[in-house]
Amino acid sequence: MERFYLITGDVDWIEKLVPHGVKLVQLRIKDQPETEVRRQVIKARDFCKAHSAQLIINDYWELALELSCDFIHLGQEDMDTADFTALRKAGIRFGLSTHDEAELDRALSHNPEYVALGPVYPTKLKKMKWAPQGLDRIRRWKQMVGETPLVAIGGLTPERLAGVFEAGADSAAVVTDILQAPDPVARTQEWAEACRL
Template sequence: MTSKMLPPFYLIVDDPSWLARLCPVGLKFAQLRIKDKSLPDISEAIRRGLEIARRYDCILVVNDYWQQAIDAGADWVHLGQEDLDTADVPALKRAGIRIGISTHTPAELERALALEPDYVALGPIFEPRGKTVDHAPQGLDRIREWKARIPCPLVAIGGIRVEQAAEVYAAGADSICVITDVLKAADPEQRCRNWLTEAGKKP
């Protein structure tokens, strides 16, 4: 996969209703990350999310729940480092599902690259606003370091505001992933438009 196949703006949502709101704005790459729900509810949310995303030609990445993603016919799954302990990566690949993997340290990057992912995510780039994390901000230099080491697209995530998009892209990110900067905005639709405008300027 080349970086040109990975849309430059990537949004994480926690409910399919966000896709119904933001796909019409032009969102083309999103992750459905659901916590603290029953497996039947998660399976239904994945099904609904895929239905909405496909209606708008948006790539939907399922976070964590790899078996439910296979069952629903998803095309993408995102795995954190803890997910790698239990996920059946060969089964995902047999199902033709593309895989993104979170990384924070050089050791985690080596573990991820051994699985030949379709993208690697690095974070947090800046101080996160939406959740507490165990890793210090990586900064722009780490983006440059990761980009020089990986053969697949690089996704930058964590604390990134739209006003910082240009410098993050310039450092080597193929795609920027956000949550809070859109979902907690006073006008999420307009903030999403702003991101899409910045992403469109990426070289």
């Protein structure tokens, strides 16, 4: 699994940043009408294909099925309604969010492509009901997930990557550190370089 995992809320960011070393990117659209979501998913799917990047669609699993996207990410609430049988039948891979051991057990029961753990550090992205998990939790999760790749998310920066990878994360997901940087393209390049080390 790619060590550098970019998450953005708009296809425009994908077009701007993917050419600068991004091989794994999630499109996480919130609060948009379905026609806009569909437009962005199609555009992102085609752009990522042309740039040999793996696109992951957040939440919209039915749209992913319809539009032949091959990878989705689901939170715990989305798992309540997702048709895992239909996803498997269509060959769609999926990653699942976890925050505590009960959620991890539930996620692993679906044999996901990866399990995400967060927030590792305090995050500005959204109010979380979970305290920062820390590196010790990454170590514990890695023991529990076995061969399943582990994605760390939440408050990550290039400076924190060494500790995150040493603790056992296979991939580092980033949102605000790039999207809110003074120069998002330069920051993306920093991330790509840091994840290669």
